[in-house]
Amino acid sequence: MTRALSHTLCRREVLRWLTMTPVAAVAAGCAPQVVKETVERPVKETIVVRETVVAEPTPSYEQGELKMLGCCFSPQSYEIAQAFNARFETTHPGTRLTLDLLPAGQNYFEKLQTLFAAGTAPDVFDMWEGYVQPYAANGALLKMDPFLEMDPKIKKEDILPAVWEGGSWQNSLYALIFGFIPGPVSLYFNVDHFDQAGLSYPTSDWLWDDVRDAARVLTTPASGAAPERWGLAFDLWFVPWLYWIWSNGGDIFNEDETRCTLTDTRCLEALQYWADMVNVDKSAATGSTLQSLQGALNAFMIGAVSMYLGNAWDVSTLTSNQELKWKAVLSPKANNGNRVWYMHSHCWSIATTTKMPRLAWEYVRDFTLEVEPSKEWQEANPEIPGLRQLLYAFATPTSSALGYDPLIALVSQPGVLRVPGAGDRWDKISGIIQAELDLAFIGDKSVAEAAAAAAPKVDEELSAS
Numbered sequence: 430m431t432r433a434l435s436h437t438l439c440r441r442e443v444l445r446w447l448t449m450t451p452v453a454a455v456a457a458g459c460a461p462q463v464v465k466e467t468v469e470r471p472v473k474e475t476i477v478v479r480e481t482v483v484a485e486p487t488p489s490y491e492q493g494e495l496k497m498l499g500c501c502f503s504p505q506s507y508e509i510a511q512a513f514n515a516r517f518e519t520t521h522p523g524t525r526l527t528l529d530l531l532p533a534g535q536n537y538f539e540k541l542q543t544l545f546a547a548g549t550a551p552d553v554f555d556m557w558e559g560y561v562q563p564y565a566a567n568g569a570l571l572k573m574d575p576f577l578e579m580d581p582k583i584k585k586e587d588i589l590p591a592v593w594e595g596g597s598w599q600n601s602l603y604a605l606i607f608g609f610i611p612g613p614v615s616l617y618f619n620v621d622h623f624d625q626a627g628l629s630y631p632t633s634d635w636l637w638d639d640v641r642d643a644a645r646v647l648t649t650p651a652s653g654a655a656p657e658r659w660g661l662a663f664d665l666w667f668v669p670w671l672y673w674i675w676s677n678g679g680d681i682f683n684e685d686e687t688r689c690t691l692t693d694t695r696c697l698e699a700l701q702y703w704a705d706m707v708n709v710d711k712s713a714a715t716g717s718t719l720q721s722l723q724g725a726l727n728a729f730m731i732g733a734v735s736m737y738l739g740n741a742w743d744v745s746t747l748t749s750n751q752e753l754k755w756k757a758v759l760s761p762k763a764n765n766g767n768r769v770w771y772m773h774s775h776c777w778s779i780a781t782t783t784k785m786p787r788l789a790w791e792y793v794r795d796f797t798l799e800v801e802p803s804k805e806w807q808e809a810n811p812e813i814p815g816l817r818q819l820l821y822a823f824a825t826p827t828s829s830a831l832g833y834d835p836l837i838a839l840v841s842q843p844g845v846l847r848v849p850g851a852g853d854r855w856d857k858i859s860g861i862i863q864a865e866l867d868l869a870f871i872g873d874k875s876v877a878e879a880a881a882a883a884a885p886k887v888d889e890e891l892s893a894s
Contacts, residue, residue, distance in 0.1 A: 491785035492523030495792060498544070498551040499530050500537040503745075505809040513800050517792060524788060538853060545569060548782075552789045556604045556778035558595055563852030564778070565598035571779040573602040576790045583794055583816065591846045592815035595772055604778040607797035608812035610741045611770030611846060612668045613760050615831060616640065617747065620754040622647055622658075622735040631736070633759035633832050637702060640736065640761050644712035647735040661706060661713040662725035662734040665870055667859040668771045669738060671849055673699040675769035676762065681862075682891070686850050689887035691862065691880040699763070700866065701876040708872040716870060729755075741773070741811050744831065758832040772846040775801075775812065813840060854890060861886045 502510065507530060514526040529551070531537050538560065544550045556564065564570050577585050585593075588602070596604035618631055626646050631639070644660025663669055674680065679695035682688065690696065706713040714725070714734055722728040729737035730750050737743075738760060747755060762768040777793040779786065800806050801814050802822030813823050813836060820837060828834070839845055851858050865879035874882075 490521060490524070490788035490791055492788075493785055494525045494527060495553065495785055495788055496551040497526065497528045497792075498541065498554040499528060500535075500555050501532070502530055503742075503809060505745075506806070509800060509803070509805050509809065510796075513796060516799075517795060521788065521791070526792070538856075545780075545782075550780045550782050552783040552785060553777050553779055553792055556776050558772050558774045558776075559848040559850065559855055560853055561596055561604045561776075561778065562598045565601075565603040568781060570603040571781045571783065571786060571789075573605060573779070573790065573793075576787075576794075577602065580790075580794065582798060587816045587818060589815055589817060589841065590843070591772065591840055595774055595846075595848060596776060604776045605793050605797055606774045606776040606815040607801045608775040608806075608810060608814055609840075609846070610773050610812040611760075611836070611840070612740050612773045613663070613672060613738050614741050614770065614833075614836075615739050615743070615757045616760050617729060617737040617739055617743070617755055617757045619729070619732065619735045620756055622732075630756065631758045631761075633835055635758070635761040636764050636766070637761050638764055641706055641710065641712070644706060644736060645710055648710075648712040656711065658732070659712060659714040659718070659728075659734045661736045661738070662719060662728050663703075663713070663738040664719070664725045665716060665863075665866065667849070667863065668740075668773075670700060670703075670862075670866060671771050671847075672760070672769065673703055673763075675847055676767050677702075677765065678763075678767065681858075681887075682850055687891055689884040689891065691884050691887070692877070697876050697880060700869070700880070704870050704876055707870055716867065741831075744811060744827075745809070756832075757830075759835065769844060770846055772848055773812075775810065776815075813837070851891070854893075858887050858890055861890065 499510070510528060514528060518524055518526055531540055537555070537557075541550075541554060550569075556570070561570070565572075574585075577583060585602075588596075592606045592609065593602065595609070596602055596606045616631055616635070620630070623630055623643075628643055628646060631643070640661065647658070647660035648656050649658045650656060671681070674696045677695050677699035679693050679699060680690055681696075683690055703713075707715055714722070714728060719725050719728055722731070722733055725734070725737055726739060726743050726746060728734045729739075730747065730753055732753070747753065760768070760770075777796065779789040779793065783789050797814075797816065798819070801812075801816075802819045804825075807822055807825060808827065811823075811825075811828055811831065811833070814820055823833070823837065828836075849855055849859070862883045865874070865883040866876075868874040869876045869879040
């Protein structure tokens with residue numbers, strides 16, 4: 430900028446007048462002596478000096494330490510995040526980033542709640558699907574709408590509908606979901622096993638009946654108490670059984686989440702269908718068998734099963750096995766033609782207690798814009814970006830090979846992606862249901878008996894304050 434500087438300078442002028450006329454000289458000789466004084470009169474003069482001054486721009490963000498808490502990053506994802514953090518510190522002088530990671534297997538939200546209670550909550554933290562709404566309602570999450578209204582890089586209309594729904598409460602955004610993926614997204618299959626059996630390869634249009642028929646054929650021997658190879662494997666946890674229930678038109682709760690609806694016919698049909706593949710057909714490996722084989726993924730990798738209903742994060746493990754010849758398609762539709770997935774999300778929220786809201790927002794925004802579409806992140810986490818302008822990053826040869834091509838169109842449809850509800854009570858509720866379903870899938874109870882036992886316990890939990 431150019432600034433005019435005014436300087437006041439003084440200059441002295443001495444005026445001495447000693448002139449006399451002759452008459453005056455005579456008079457002077459007769460007159461008394463007159464003393465004359467020299468008077469100094471300052472004269473002020475203003476000089477304008479023009480110079481160029483380089484002014485440092487005022488940062489748009491607060492300066493200081495930004496603390497972050499994350500959970501369950503893979504080593505590769507952690508390295509990518511740390512590299513971004515180093516770049517962010519460079520582009521945001523006067524800031525320092527501290528990323529604390531909680532390893533998988535630990536209770537992340539117990540840790541987060543403890544930090545909030547102690548008044549030491551992180552500025553930015555990992556917020557999971559389904560937890561956004563109760564945390565926002567409790568006043569823990571900073572509303573992001575004001576940032577969206579004035580941000581030059583991200584606008585509300587850039588956010589995909591499913592992402593807005595998953596990260597919002599009362600139509601305001603409280604978590605920016607930078608990437609998401611359906612779950613269980615894939616049906617992985619052993620190419621050699623299908624070739625040997627003379628079966629056509631699965632497609633993304635397969636129904637549950639198609640999977641069941643193929644599993645029967647692929648199980649060897651086809652009859653007998655102890656198959657040498659099973660046609661299908663899946664880990665029994667809430668993501669697959671929600672996918673079964675939702676795809677069949679059922680739900681866990683009624684609309685206002687005051688009552689468990691697990692005993693609804695559509696829920697029972699879906700769960701019994703998959704339990705029968707284990708207990709009646711004996712074409713899907715039992716839980717105890719999978720435990721002895723170190724899980725469903727490993728059973729698939731060693732050739733003990735021909736198909737595996739799995740997730741996006743399995744890809745990195747599968748690609749490490751150079752001997753296994755496998756392919757993947759989208760997980761099958763219910764026999765009614767519907768397919769509703771659980772929505773796995775990567776997202777950041779900002780604490781209302783942060784003293785650096787603008788810096789926190791710029792971190793969340795720039796992480797989304799720079800890290801999510803990067804080749805490195807997509808290889809480590811093949812997931813759909815949450816912003817329309819980043820969808821190109823998901824259209825990779827890797828995604829195409831995994832059968833993900835239809836996902837871009839599918840996830841734009843309403844109702845295709847969901848979270849279960851019940852907020853931070855979901856962990857306990859899912860545990861109640863899981864304990865009963867474990868008994869049904871080993872044949873100790875029917876699905877109807879398991880649901881009838883779980884429902885009252887879930888109702889009690891829903892009614893608890």
